Every structure is written in structure tokens, then in C-alpha cells.
Amino acid sequence: MKLRDLAHGRAGDKGDVSNISVIARDPADFAWIARHVTAERVKRHFGAMVTGEVRRHELPQLGALNFVLHGxxxxxxxxxxxxxxxxxxxxxxxxxxxxxxxPPRG
Amino acid sequence: MRRIRIGAGAGFSGDRIEPAVELAEQAGLDYLVFECLAERTIALAQQARLKDPEAGFDPWLEERIEGVLPASLARGTRIVTNAGAANPEAAARRVAALARRLGAPGLRVAFVIGDDVMAALRGSDLPLLDRPGTVADIAPAMISANAYLGVGPIVGALREGADVVVTGRVADPALFLAPMVHEFGWPEDDWHRLGQGTVVGHLLECTGQLTGGYFADPGRMDVPDLARLGFPFADVAEDGSAVLGKAPGSGGELSPRTCTEQLLYEVHDPAAYLQPDVAADFTGVLFRALGADRVAVEGGTGRPRTETLKVTIGYRDGFIGEGQISYAGTGAVARARLAMDIVAERLRLAGIEVAELRRDVIGVDSVLRGEPGPADEPRDVRARIAGRTSTLRAAQRIGREVEALWLNGPSGGGGATWSAREVIAAASVLLPRSRIQAGFAFVGA
Incomplete structure (x- = not known):
């Protein structure tokens, strides 16, 4: 499935740095999203579009991840x-x- | 606990004016804030000021103030705005003149000075953030340099009775934090409440992006009555906690999910959102829905501010030439790519120096790259080619080569357009606080 089916998000800019939030629509899916949407995967997803490092910040109480993409x-x-x-x-x-x-929740 | 109500009337220079008027008339505000400055706005405004000493501020300033002034006067709402851009004093004089015309000659209008640090940067070799090099490398091309000020001068002006405070560059959340500090007397080292107040200011600073703007995705994330999107306000308590709301009867959605998106907007490390007055910490923030379009926000905090202020430098950075042309039907993508190859080859043959050339097929890869597109070829596409040059003439040549595709390119090209412009770029440095002298004054004083 697509991440879009479980999450929403917004991109912001400062200089040559983009930050993208990924927010679980259902807080119960947050741990699953956090497990699969890692900084490494995000870096791979964007390939040559992102020349620098990708960092991930976690806000579990909001069901949110914040990715910071340099370059x-x-x-x-x-x-x-x-x-x-x-x-x-x-x-x-x-x-x-x-x-x-x-996985289905019981 | 005492509360004050602060409304958000603009989140950028081009923001809508009607929702601000609606908010001023319907929401019973104590303060109304207009945030109008993007990264390079001041550099563009400074160029206008160099041509006309009375220019250099936000072009919509008077229309905005005129729209909200009757309601603000009736209610006693005080206005804070960074629409002064490169010329807060001239902007403040315009507001005072406008007030006289509207029958409010007693309106006290203050302006903030000291964000312009061009002089302090002369001869500097401070390193640029986010890129190699120092101030010295771009000094010859520098147009403007402005420090992000904190609440200090705004609080001072409010304390002395300003009805309207016009600033140049101030950190966006500080425009909202200043009324809180003024009203509640928060000490300048009360990191916890300054941090929580910064959370509230950050949430409000993009107006409709908190209340359902920039959020709708039909069928997935539906937002009611988006056409009549209402702007937000916050009822801030003395302890810095707040309840968010929006103009009564307006469209949009204010909910924990819209608040969470805005909380992280343009934030890097949420544990250290560096502001002139505090290093705010968003990691403990919680949103609680209190009913329709009412959300409580709490849990923000902060730590001591840093010893430097961010400065944005505007500088001339060469030229960009760009052209576009459309192709349709079977083979449209191949013809678009051929067209751009031809342009690149003709520029090379003509000896035009282009530092960087970008080719986009709009409809295929113009915004998203590095991932598969749709399986079916689009019905029509638009070729777009853009290049960076050191002269305007070379930039124009890029556009003219695209236009020449009419008669000299692949089959069926249509709707050629082109442009060439000077690039005003922005760079940032960190300047020690001791080099910055900020203050305020009143019009007519």
C-alpha cells in the first residue's frame, strides 16, 4: 500500500533544506509507519534529488515524524x-x- | 486565569484580505498580527527603496490596514505587522496618514528599527549557512542584510501605548509572542512560557494553513467550505497555554490533525526551534479537540536562547532564462525531449555560457523526479528549459531559442512563452547579538 493511505503530511523550506512531516491518520498506525519509513528509505526514495543527509525526528504523542532533507x-x-x-x-x-x-489489529 | 485573544491576519504578502477583515469584525480580538515577509522580500523591497526613499514596504499594507481599521478602532484591537519590510518608518507614516483620512488622527503608530545590519556586515568574513563561502564572497553583490529580531522593540512600543507597530525583519512567531510578553509581563528568561508562547505564534503565523488551508485532498482529507476559509486566533492564558479558534461562521477545519501539520511546518529539530528569544521545544506539545473548531494546545517549553541572531542577506546572483512550449498526442514526450535537446545544442553552438541547464517535461517529471510516472503517456505535455547565466542577454537567448522552436523545432509545438530575470538570492549567517542595536520610535514624535 502507499504511505498516503496511512498518513498525511506537509513540506516546508528553509534555504536548501526541505522538511517533510509524515503524520499517521490513525495514531494506532504510528509505530508501523515509524518502522518502515526510516531516514535511509526516505533518502533512497528521493535518490539524486536530495544531495545531502536525511534526518528523522519523532513526535510519538502526535503520531508524527519529521524528515529533514539537506540539499x-x-x-x-x-x-x-x-x-x-x-x-x-x-x-x-x-x-x-x-x-x-x-497487520490486522485484534 | 486572564486570557488575551490574538488573531492572524496574514501569513504572507500575497495572503487574502477578506478573512482578516472577517476576523477583525467577528472575533473580538485584542491583537491582530499581519506576517508579510518571505526570505527575499526585503531584498526586493530594498531595491524599490533605493529608487524611491518613501517606498520599500509591503504593497498591500494600506489595503490591509484600511480593511481592518474600523473594527480595530471600535474594539481597541492593536495591530502588529512586519509589513514595513525595508522601510518600516515610511510604512508607519503611511499608516498614520491613512488613520487621519479615516477619522482616527489620534492613532499611535510605532516602527521598529535596527534589523538592517548591512553596516555591521561590511568587511565581515562570517561563514554562510547551508553552503560554502563567507559574507566576503557575496559582499559586492549584497543588496540587503537583516537580522531576525525578537520581541524586545515591539514590547517596548506596546508598553508606550502603540496602537499599531510596524516592523521590518522580526522572527515570525515573535510578532505573536510580543503581545503575550507585554500583557503578561513574562520575564526574558522565562524559557518555559516563552517556549509555549512560541508554539502558539508558530501555529498562527501561516494563517489559513492552521484552519484547513493547504490540507484538503478530495475523498481522503475533505475540508468543509474551503472557499470561505477562515483565519485563526488564539486565546492565550497567562501560563502560555492556549485555545485556538477561527472566525465564527467561516469555512475550513481546525482540528488536532490540521494543527499537527502546521506545528511541524518549516521546522527542523522540533526539540530546538531556535528563535531570537528562546530555543523552543515542541516535542511535548499536545492538541486536544474541545468541540467544533476549538483546539487546546499545551506542553510546549523552551531553553535559553542562543548568543547569535540569524541574518538573511539578499544579493544579486546572476540571471535565469526560461522558455516553455507544449506538445500533444502520440509521441508528445519524445518531441518535448527532442525540442529541449535542440535548444541545448543551439546554445552550445552559439557559445552561450550557461552555468546550469534544467530540462523538465511538465506532466511527466517537472516537480517529481526519481520515481516512475504513470504508465500511460499523457495526452499533452509542456517542455520547459531553464538556465542560469551571468548576463541578462544570455538569459534572454535561452528564451529566444525556445520561441524559435515554432519554426525550427519538432512537429506540433504550440504556446511558446519565455522570460528572463535577474536572480535575487538569499543567504544566511549568524551574527552575535552584541552587533545588533534594535529599537523603536513613534510617528510624529
């Missing part, structure tokens, strides 16, 4: 050649990630 905005919002220089659409891209469906 993700083509040199920075104000000088990027991209059509979406802020990388606003990166959240939609991340939510396309395929993850296994969570």
Missing part, C-alpha cells in the same frame, strides 16, 4: 531552476512510498 532544493529556494523551487510537492512524492500493510 533538497536545487541550491535553495531563491536560486533554484526548478518549477517548484520550494519543494512544496515533495510531501506528495513521499506519500507515494510503498509500505507493507499494517
Amino acid at each position: 533538497a532544493l536545487g541550491g535553495g529556494v531563491t536560486r533554484s531552476l526548478a518549477l517548484d523551487p520550494h519543494g512544496k510537492s515533495l510531501s506528495s512524492s513521499l506519500l507515494e512510498m510503498e509500505i507493507p500493510p499494517p
